[in-house]
Amino acid sequence: xxxxxxxxxxxxxxxxxxLFGTNKLRSxxxxxxxxxxxxxxxxxGDEPTAQKTQTEEPVAPQVTERKD
Numbered sequence: 001x002x003x004x005x006x007x008x009x010x011x012x013x014x015x016x017x018x019l020f021g022t023n024k025l026r027s028x029x030x031x032x033x034x035x036x037x038x039x040x041x042x043x044x045g046d047e048p049t050a051q052k053t054q055t056e057e058p059v060a061p062q063v064t065e066r067k068d
Contacts, residue, residue, distance in 0.1 A: 017025065
């Protein structure tokens with residue numbers, strides 16, 4: 001056995017297309033792309049909020065006097 005050749009990969013690809021169909025594979029690819037895009041957006045979105053919270057000054061609680 002010499003490993004995976006181009007012809008073996010083509011046969012495996014053809015079997016996958018026959019089993020699932022092109023529409024199912026197309027929707028699966030779109031879903032996977034959207035998931036990766038959302039993950040990258042979430043990863044980039046965390047950095048500015050972390051920097052923002054570090055630069056903000058903490059707010060001291062206001063103390064009110066009670067008249068009894």
